[in-house]
Amino acid sequence: MQHSSFNQSLLSFLHSSPTPFHATDSMRQVLLENGFIELFEQDDWSIDVGGKYFVTRNESSLIAFTMPHQNVNRTGWRMIGAHTDSPCLKLKPNAHVKRHGYHQLGVEVYGGALLHTWLDRDLSLAGRVTFKTNGGDIVSRLIDFKEPIAVVPNLAIHLNRQANEGFKVNPQEELLPILSGVDQELDFHILLAQQIEQQHPKSDVASILDFELSLYDTQPPALVGLHKEFICSARLDNLLSCFVGMKALLDSQEACPSLLVCTDHEEVGSLSACGANGPFLEDVLRRLSPTSEHFVQSIQRSMMISADNAHALHPNYASKHDGNHAPSINHGAVIKVNSNQRYATNSETASIYRDIAAEEGFEVQSFVVRSDMACGSTIGPITSGEIGVPTLDIGLPTFGMHSIRELAGSHDAYGLYKVLARFTGRKELIAK
Template identity: 55%
Template sequence: MAHTGFNQNLIDFLSNSPTPWHATRNMAKALDKAGFQALDEREEWNLKQGQGYYAIRNGSSIIAFRTGKRSPLEAGVRMVGAHTDSPCLKVKPNPELRRKGFFQLGVEVYGGVLLNPWFDRDLSLAGRVTVLDGQGRVRDCLVDFLRPVAFIPSLAIHLDREANANRSINNQTDLPPVLMQVPEDDKTAFSDLIREQLGKEYPDVEVNKVLGYELSFYDAQPANLSGLRDEFITSARLDNLLSCFIGLRSLIDSSGGEPALLVCNDHEEVGSMSAEGAQGPFLSSVLDRWCGPENRSRVIARSMMVSADNAHGVHPNFSDRHDENHGPLLNQGPVIKVNHNQRYATNSRSAALYRHISDELGLPYQTFVVRSDMGCGSTIGPLTAANLGVTTLDIGVPQLGMHSIRELCGTRDGYTLYQVLTAFMQRPDVG
């Protein structure tokens, strides 16, 4: 089937992208292979028509674009947005804890983590480390322990008889993972363990000192096909690396005839207020350098943004949590997300274009509206729409287990969204 190879590449991307830095690096490698040229924000840009380019900020956010054969002033820009971060447990700056012979690390909860599934799982550790090397230079290194190195054990039910009825989690005291056993006089510093890992991954780099790190724990189990008929994909970080992968493949596989852009921001899960987040200036800066700041308003008036972020599929055990007329089903098509209180940026015009393209391709789509008595989440869509003034659509692949350490989606929906976004990126009329 057409989506089989697409899904296998998706599974590889998910398994090899445990952090935003690794995801961004893997996207850059794919862009390099496709002939896109890397840009440095510190240098002058000399952009040419019909070429592909990308820029990275903080190592964790990336913007890639095709200049197209027509000027953005004439054609507008077809934009797709997603985010590289996912809820997780991040290691604190001074994390060492020694209790009853166990060596543990203090962690900070990042984003809206569904905490219970983090217990009793094989955990690994990955992220960015900043070091002083042997030449006296400050440099960044990405590390990934790859194998299980930590575990957060549950308290046995014999010691907590109410566990199945009422077990709350204290973020400070209940979550520090166990990494190893140590003697009472142990003086191991976490930086020593990082140096050991750096020696394995960067044998040619002399590390004089570990100056800082941004490391997070992740599920060591790789992404997989699941279900008796392989109709599901199970993985960590489906929200929202799935959308990053779809947007990446759509941009690379589009014809390149029209100006098109992919932005994958970090920090969406904590509000997007950062230099590389959707509330920051990264996208505006790239557009200004591409189109000219004096032309940006005219370009935006002809452009459209598709904010791709996964949607809440109907849970078979909790179907009453959805509006009865707006319950998306897995493998029944991507989900147009609507909220008239502007938690999603979709309007009738942006939704109509997506429906029109889908109808032309003979592909399915669904619509989600949250129950009127429940709060609604949000995406980078409203933030980008407000910052740029661009017509925006919020859409996403339906999934279950959102913000868990392990999530589930259908095998057909991602490929469907890829087909529509590829057509969108090469469509002559969007503005």
């Protein structure tokens, strides 16, 4: 796959994935189209040599893997990890609010969102709705309104003269999007039922039971810059890594068993049944290991690359970086290091990546947070700590992380994909 077609596929994936449910479904469709077989956790599994498989949990997390042979305890796994969720505004259960002549939606903030970036944007609504059918079944369906149906208007500067001196957004009072005026009737459950019937004909909706819905910016992803050198989009953190990991798995050299894990809830700590701090990955790996001894052997011959975006040096805020560890956009992926184990990188896992990148002819950068600033974290330390797999934390340099619209390099994603695809075929990791 060439650089330009790779980026176009990436933009399409980002556009079709407004929520973790939709991102997982987008990956599911691509995997099915490429010959992967879907497994279900409640069923017995029959894994064939040379087979390609995937399984989802909660419709928002996914594990896909290839099995070129069954001697996993002798070769280990080549794993790539990412997460499907992004900071956003999620609807509260009793979402419909009437205030001062307008229909609005009550929201809560999911993750560490940059709140002011949600103002004055054309917003839509997507997620999962669970309902009861006329036949008595309880069913869930994904919905996406796609069209802009809501907006959170800013307050005019005439009414807030200190706005440009900095202001704090109150998420309880000031982030409620406006849907319409109250002169138009609105029953929110009826609105959801109509959307389900429109997207899923013959759904036979009797009553809406519950929902998990998020607002998102309808502006599509784009290549921007004088020479189209940037990718501008919502949810680059971390759907960019999900897409890169998926493409690497599809093009894996199949010398070793390879695995992609994309989990939900990273932005809120990963502690859930389908999060990295839950049992999903270990459950799958143990089902693929005939004995506990084989499981431990395979893990100790494996390596995980946790891919999550990194902070690029912002030219307007250069003082926020350690000058010797300030990555630039379009100069390669970033190895993330933290001595307090906020990242799981060690000298051996970093060296393996550096060696593969050199073989492929791609640059590698390093990131260490300033010593006087707090450091974020990823699924890397969680996964490494849960199952004991040697892990590398890496990411693509990004501006505006956790904004409603983020910015990354149009050359970096393709480079990371090429290195990860080669990693999946790397038989020897560290000579012992």
